[in-house]
Amino acid sequence: MLAYFTRRLLLALVTTIAISALSFVIIQLPPGDYIDQYIAQLSASGSAISREEAEALREQYGLNQPIWVQYGLWMGKIMRGDFGISLEWQRPVSEVIGERLWLTIVVSLAAIMFTWMVALPIGIYSAVRQYSPGDYLFTLIGFVGIAIPNFMLGLILMYIGFRFFNSNVGGLFSADFETAPWSAAKVWDMVKHLPLPVFVLGLGGMAQLIRIMRANLLDELRKPYVVTARAKGLTETQAILKYPVRAALNPFASTVGYLLPYTVSGSIIVSLVLGLPTVGPVLLKSLVAQDMFLAGSIILLLGVLTVIGTLISDLLLMWIEPRIRFQAH
Amino acid sequence: MAQSVPAIPTDPDHLVEDIATDAEERVSVATQWQLMWWRFKQHRLGVFSGVVIVIFYLVVVFADLLAYVDPAQSEALRSLIAPQPIHWFDNGQFRPHVYALAGKRDPLTFKRVYEPDPERKIPITLFARGFEYKLLGMVPTDVHLIGLAGAPPEEGLYLLGTDLQGRDMWSRLMLGTRTSLTIGLLGVAISLFLGVLLGGLSGLYGGWVDTLIQRIIEITRSIPTIPLWMGLAAAVPNSWNVTQIYFSITIIISLIGWTELGRVVRGRFLSLREEDFVLAAELAGASQWRIIFRHMVPSFLSHIIAATTLALPAMIISETALSFLGLGLRPPAVSWGVLLQDAQNVQSLAISPWLLAAAIPVIIIILAFNFLGDGLRDAADPYGV
Numbered sequence: 001m002l003a004y005f006t007r008r009l010l011l012a013l014v015t016t017i018a019i020s021a022l023s024f025v026i027i028q029l030p031p032g033d034y035i036d037q038y039i040a041q042l043s044a045s046g047s048a049i050s051r052e053e054a055e056a057l058r059e060q061y062g063l064n065q066p067i068w069v070q071y072g073l074w075m076g077k078i079m080r081g082d083f084g085i086s087l088e089w090q091r092p093v094s095e096v097i098g099e100r101l102w103l104t105i106v107v108s109l110a111a112i113m114f115t116w117m118v119a120l121p122i123g124i125y126s127a128v129r130q131y132s133p134g135d136y137l138f139t140l141i142g143f144v145g146i147a148i149p150n151f152m153l154g155l156i157l158m159y160i161g162f163r164f165f166n167s168n169v170g171g172l173f174s175a176d177f178e179t180a181p182w183s184a185a186k187v188w189d190m191v192k193h194l195p196l197p198v199f200v201l202g203l204g205g206m207a208q209l210i211r212i213m214r215a216n217l218l219d220e221l222r223k224p225y226v227v228t229a230r231a232k233g234l235t236e237t238q239a240i241l242k243y244p245v246r247a248a249l250n251p252f253a254s255t256v257g258y259l260l261p262y263t264v265s266g267s268i269i270v271s272l273v274l275g276l277p278t279v280g281p282v283l284l285k286s287l288v289a290q291d292m293f294l295a296g297s298i299i300l301l302l303g304v305l306t307v308i309g310t311l312i313s314d315l316l317l318m319w320i321e322p323r324i325r326f327q328a329h
Numbered sequence: 330m331a332q333s334v335p336a337i338p339t340d341p342d343h344l345v346e347d348i349a350t351d352a353e354e355r356v357s358v359a360t361q362w363q364l365m366w367w368r369f370k371q372h373r374l375g376v377f378s379g380v381v382i383v384i385f386y387l388v389v390v391f392a393d394l395l396a397y398v399d400p401a402q403s404e405a406l407r408s409l410i411a412p413q414p415i416h417w418f419d420n421g422q423f424r425p426h427v428y429a430l431a432g433k434r435d436p437l438t439f440k441r442v443y444e445p446d447p448e449r450k451i452p453i454t455l456f457a458r459g460f461e462y463k464l465l466g467m468v469p470t471d472v473h474l475i476g477l478a479g480a481p482p483e484e485g486l487y488l489l490g491t492d493l494q495g496r497d498m499w500s501r502l503m504l505g506t507r508t509s510l511t512i513g514l515l516g517v518a519i520s521l522f523l524g525v526l527l528g529g530l531s532g533l534y535g536g537w538v539d540t541l542i543q544r545i546i547e548i549t550r551s552i553p554t555i556p557l558w559m560g561l562a563a564a565v566p567n568s569w570n571v572t573q574i575y576f577s578i579t580i581i582i583s584l585i586g587w588t589e590l591g592r593v594v595r596g597r598f599l600s601l602r603e604e605d606f607v608l609a610a611e612l613a614g615a616s617q618w619r620i621i622f623r624h625m626v627p628s629f630l631s632h633i634i635a636a637t638t639l640a641l642p643a644m645i646i647s648e649t650a651l652s653f654l655g656l657g658l659r660p661p662a663v664s665w666g667v668l669l670q671d672a673q674n675v676q677s678l679a680i681s682p683w684l685l686a687a688a689i690p691v692i693i694i695i696l697a698f699n700f701l702g703d704g705l706r707d708a709a710d711p712y713g714v
Contacts, residue, residue, distance in 0.1 A: 011547065014544065014548065015548045015551055018552075019552055022557065022560075026560035029561070030563075030564055031566070146696075147692050147695045147699065148692055148695075149650060149691070149695075151650060151653065152669070155669075155672060155678070155688070156688070159678050162676070162679045163682070168675070257551065258550055261551055265553035265554050265555040268553075268556055268559070269555055272654065283559060284559065287559055287656065288563070288655070290563070295560060299560050302553050303556075303557075306551060307551060
């Protein structure tokens with residue numbers, strides 16, 4: 001168990017380093033450095049700085065150092081919570097994305113909860129009542145979920161809402177609450193707005209999970225121990241829920257590690273379509289404007305959060321699944 | 330299973346028995362690929378999807394033949410014209426025609442609006458002349474599948490309406506299909522190369538090579554891909570031309586998309602490595618390359634084909650998503666994602682829903698590849714139950 005835990009922790013660490021390196025590469029990709037952009041911005045607003053001043057600034061930011069030193073400096077700052085200044089917003093990056101990052105987490109987690117809570121019972125139902133009309137209906141929904149990319153689903157639902165119900169179904173808050181400080185009423189307002197984005201984000205993953213759960217449970221139900229359980233006089237509910245479902249859950253739970261990155265990834269583009277105040281729209285804007293410290297920080301933070309989430313889900317899996325706990329011995 | 334129990338001939342009905350043995354003999358002498366084909370044919374939805382995909386790729390080949398106006402040709406005056414239906418019968422006779430569109434000024438808004446004029450019917454002809462292009466990339470011609478007799482298509486042929494800049498949606502959709510579907514194929518080819526190379530090395534050598542590659546796959550899969558794609562795609566310089574952007578986007582997509590294929594290939598290598606025929610080849614002194622390409626690859630090629638088919642939709646969605654965000658292909662390139670960019674604004678979508686037209690082929694092709702992939706995967710192992 002300890003070995004499994006250590007292995008997971010190490011992998012998470014290596015992944016974090018890989019993500020930070022990738023984010024740094026992305027920051028460095030556009031031609032020119034931060035100071036070049038700063039100068040361009042200054043001259044656009046009418047002021048200018050001399051070459052000596054520019055060089056002094058480069059010295060100060062360590063931009064004339066080799067690339068790996070720059071990476072080290074950048075990482076050192078990030079460890080202290082300093083993500084640099086956003087050129088476009090003229091504010092520290094952490095300020096720009098602070099609240100949006102939390103909303104991204106809220107929306108993604110809600111979507112995963114929804115995926116789980118809906119996919120699990122439907123998967124069980126589809127397996128137990130294989131080839132029933134209900135099974136066919138859910139299979140159909142599953143295929144629709146796989147076939148329509150989530151941003152397109154968002155577009156279509158927005159269109160339907162606008163055209164037939166004459167309401168703008170996007171957003172995460174009503175107009176009254178958008179800029180209001182946090183309060184119980186604002187949280188409630190958000191909860192009321194969550195179902196649509198959660199549905200749009202969760203449908204794709206849900207469709208996949210239903211298929212996995214159905215297939216796993218069907219395999220289990222064919223095993224002789226289920227017959228034995230029935231022969232021993234267990235009720236149908238007990239005979240299904242107590243053992244086969246639990247056994248079928250294992251592969252199901254292990255896919256959660258991939259569900260999280262998938263959902264976070266989807267939240268970026270869905271937020272743009274549905275106008276959600278997550279980091280998605282900011283990321284796109286910063287990339288278009290080549291505001292690279294902001295963009296790199298967002299990519300880094302999203303990646304690290306996903307790694308943490310995956311680690312937590314691994315630990316949970318270890319807790320509910322004795323096979324993993326004892327396998328490592 | 331009942332069939333596997335040797336049948337005791339109780340009924341001297343030789344005819345039935347002969348047919349049975351004939352069928353059995355046919356199965357036992359059939360090649361692996363024949364067996365797979367028979368198995369695949371039973372998967373009706375898979376076969377149907379295969380036909381749909383062939384049709385889509387015919388559109389890819391003959392995109393400019395099917396388009397009837399130059400997809401880049403814009404006219405601000407004819408912006409956002411609604412799709413105009415083809416009228417098939419004229420006074421009970423089969424004579425496909427369209428109504429000519431006449432421009433009028435709206436008395437309230439003073440906007441120029443186009444309305445069909447039922448008095449002026451323009452017949453549709455096959456193989457009409459239009460803009461010049463090269464058929465199959467070689468033969469210069471100006472023949473298009475449909476057009477209007479004695480009038481330019483702008484007079485009234487708007488199968489899917491026009492976009493904001495007055496460009497014909499049908500023609501753009503045809504050329505967009507070409508871009509999106511070839512980018513998918515090219516991307517999957519690069520992914521396949523990476524997947525087979527790295528998955529093969531991983532499964533073949535095991536040890537630290539395997540561990541390293543497995544960790545790379547795990548790490549790649551645990552990073553949210555869209556932000557990463559966006560970051561990389563945004564770095565493609567604006568000054569690059571359409572072809573350069575096309576290839577860089579393809580490479581970006583496939584760099585992250587190869588992991589699933591790598592996993593499949595590795596699994597196959599691992600299981601085949603233990604097979605007797607591999608050992609036999611080794612003992613017979615076959616070289617490493619010969620063992621891989623002569624003995625191992627043919628026995629899991631079918632699995633790779635199935636996995637590749639299932640990987641294609643992800644490639645197509647990635648390109649569509651990136652272009653939709655404005656970070657993938659950029660105008661003047663046309664792809665499904667570029668077309669959907671116009672549909673981003675829900676207000677304009679509510680007034681002109683045909684801007685969403687490109688969503689339909691996306692959904693159809695994703696479903697088709699999924700069904701075909703399912704069918705191929707079932708058929709890939711014809712010796713199983």
